[in-house]
Amino acid sequence: MRQITYAEALNEALHEEMERDEKVFILGEDVGRFWQGAFKVTKGLAEVFGNERVRDTPISESAIIGVAIGAAITGMRPVAEIMFGDLTTLAMDQIVNQAAKLRYMFGGQTKVPMVVRTPFGAGVSIAAHLSQSFEAWFMHVPGLKVVVPSTPYEAKGLLKTAIRDDNPIMFLEHKLLYPIKKEVPKEEYLIPFGKADIKREGKDVTIISTLFMVHKALAASEILANDGIDVEVVDPRTLLPLDKNALINSVKKTGRVVIVSEDCKTAGVGAEIAALIAEEALDYLDAPIIRVSEPDTPIPFSPILEQFVIPDERRISNAVKKVVH
Amino acid sequence: MLDKSRLLNIYRKMLEIRYFEEKVFELFGRNLIPGTIHLYTGQEAVAVGVCLALHPQDYITSTHRGHGHAIAKGARLDRIMAEILGKKTGYCKGKGGSMHIADFDVGMLGATAVVGSALPIASGAGLSIKLRGTSQVVACFFGDGASNQGTFHEGINMAAIWNLPVLFVCENNFYAMGTRQSSVMLIENIAERAVAYGIPGITVDGNDVLAVYEAALKAAKRAREGKGPTLLECRTYRQRGHSRFDAATYRPKEEVEAWLKKDPLKRFQAKIIDMGIIKMDEVYQIEQDVIKILEDAVIFAMESPFPEPAEALKDIYA
Structure with missing residues (x-):
């Protein structure tokens, strides 16, 4: 293609x-x-x-x-x-x-x-x-x-x-x-709202992520695969409406969830998704939910500062290891 | 000169607004209206004069003080009253209330309560008219207070650069709530601001319905010819307070009295009687007609049911 x-x-x-x-x-x-x-x-x-x-x-x-x-x-x-x-x-x-x-x-x-x-x-x-x-x-x-x-x-x-x-x-x-x-297909297609996409299938842990973080989550998943951890990456694709069923089904399958988002942690995307999972799928969780996000700061200029606040593969991998072990 | 039937219609519309607002005040005093009210009493000549210059398919946008605009554009008294009472039969099914009357069927694109928020929206309706190639125009009502918002600048400038068919109608009643115009701007005539956008700015006596009509007609003609927007400042006065039971004690007594002498309704009535267009018994007849339709509107609104509580969950998405 x-x-x-x-x-x-x-x-x-x-x-x-x-x-x-x-x-x-x-x-x-x-x-x-x-x-x-x-x-x-x-x-x-x-x-x-x-x-x-x-x-x-x-x-x-x-x-x-x-x-x-x-x-x-x-x-x-x-x-x-x-x-x-x-x-x-x-x-x-x-x-x-x-x-x-x-x-x-x-x-x-x-x-x-x-x-x-x-x-x-x-x-x-x-x-x-x-x-x-x-x-x-x-x-x-x-x-x-x-x-x-x-x-x-x-x-x-x-x-x-x-x-x-x-x-x-x-x-x-x-x-x-x-x-x-x-x-991208040449033929016309539409993607419906409220339908998450499983970007990578796995059985050990679910990573829920969006936008550029999907790519970092996928990269982290490859590293984790070398350690024998089989990660599922779910991309909601629309946050409102949110495909609750897809998220919950993945959590039911893996029992573990890490939410990766490129926003401040407090009251962010991860907070809403974590609350949803806690409300509707708590019994399926084998470990606490972990949010990987930016710290509660404005985005700094100097590359060394900026890279420090943006979630990266290492932080995502560490979070996954924490919920798996 | 307008013919007799149109002159009588002006009188009737202004009277409808006056009596409607007095009835709203009465019902509010009887605790039948939830929330707050912002009455249009004293400013009737602006809405009626402008809307008389519009066609049925033209649009208006309105404000928190919007009952008069809706009535002047042809919305029904009974459904406005029902909305103000929070009833199911109101224009917005009880979800909007006094500050959000809308009737899209008569081109009334709704009233918004964020001061100045409708100026860009009116420009957008103007852009839509231009792109669709119709001959409609938009009249955007707002107050002196709104003219200090950033949206005034952004909205008018965009309409100006694209020659959009919009009448920006500033109802200068000299007070933004309790704040005098003179304490928040250094110019006297808000229409002077039009110079900054390269469009005509006209100041008229907003208590003279025919002066408003003539200015609006000229602006509408210009807009329909693709020559762009006009800033039309109508100097007027609210005869009651800003909202609820505000007694408006921040206004000097002499000022209030001077403006009451310029009451738009009495002035127009005197004018058409002087001109020999109408006789007192006809005035009386119109008054009786208006009282009757208003009584019917109140009965309709009072007897209408409240919405089902779960109505609150509907109309969020199309």
Whole structure:
């Protein structure tokens, strides 16, 4: 099968959906023909679909999201790009109070079919304002859906589903994933929300991880295999809705679970998943749940500091050994 | 000049809003309305003047002080009242209340309570109109307080650069809750801010319904011609407090009295009587009609059931 990058996979999804449905359009800072997206995800789209449907905006995150909402409730299907995940904070009212709540507040009179694409993640030394991951914040907002694609295959299939969904979608990417090249079918496919994927089958311990951490979990699993530990890696693919059954089934099988996420530990993604497992599958656990995450710090600049806070294969392996022994 | 039937319709709409709000105040005083209320009393000429300049398929966005906007755009009194009382038959099935009236069937895209939040949303509806190629326009109502939010700048600028068909209608009632306009901005006319976006900024007497109508009509025409947005400042005054039982003692007595003399409803009534368009017995007849439909609306709302508690779990996702 052919291989394309994560950024190319996203680009294909946008291209195909814009071709399929003229209501789909893109807006964001530098998404147009001159810059083509900070991570080149919108490359070539303005040339094909024109400046009207691939809109460069001013640096106005709140209005980018607000404009997307206004367009969505009047019949369009916008895809808004926020250049860095951290900058969604500038649009938090529009995301949390408007996009997520309008349908509910207005008694179901409207729907808000829009996608907010933005990259999270540390690892490229761009410091505390452009590196944080706070997927968990959006998991806490009823009305939103939270999508976390870990591979080019997922990036394309989930983005196409997101664009066709009638709800506001936080489509969270990861900076280090954009250049990753993997197999993606040429034929059209969609990936449903709320369906986890088992990235590696195993019987001794379950690692639940998302986004770039899936790749670190897989690398750690290979090292652990040499020690005779058979790891299962489960990728929820969407955090809201969350495929509880898949997570619990894996825990039932292995009896041990490590949750790896690239966010601060306190009240993070791992906290929610751990609570869920404790509530619904405690009797199947043979060891305490361990969370591997970032410490509760902002992301530092200097590579030696940054690498210290990001979960790596060694920390994941140590956590797995701890629950196994 | 507008014909007689349209002038009478203006009078009727303003009266509907006035009587509706007085009824809301009465019901609130009788403890029949949960939460809070923000009455539109005294500002009727703005909503009615602007909405008169719109077509049925045009959109409006509204605020926490939004009953008047909804009525002016054609929403039903009975379903608004039912919503304010938290009833199942309300526009939002009891999930929105006084601050979130919406009626998408008449182009009323809903009221939001985060001050200034609707400006970018209105620009988005304007972008949608442009991309879909229809001839609609959007009127975005907000107050003097909202004009100090970042969304005012971001939302208007985006509409300006893309020539979007939006009327940004600033209802300057001079107080953001209890904070005087003069203590939070150094300019007198908020419309002056339009210069920063390269769009027309117009200040009108917001208690003169025909002045509001004429300015809005001009702005709507410009918007429909693809020439972009207008910032329309309507200077008006709320005759009651900010919310609930606020007695608005932070406002000088002389100021309140001066504005009461400029009551938009009385002024318009006097005008159409002077012009010989309407006679007192017709005024009386309209009043009786409005009292009747309002009575019916209150009966509808009071007799409607409350929603089932589990309704709280619905409409989260489409």
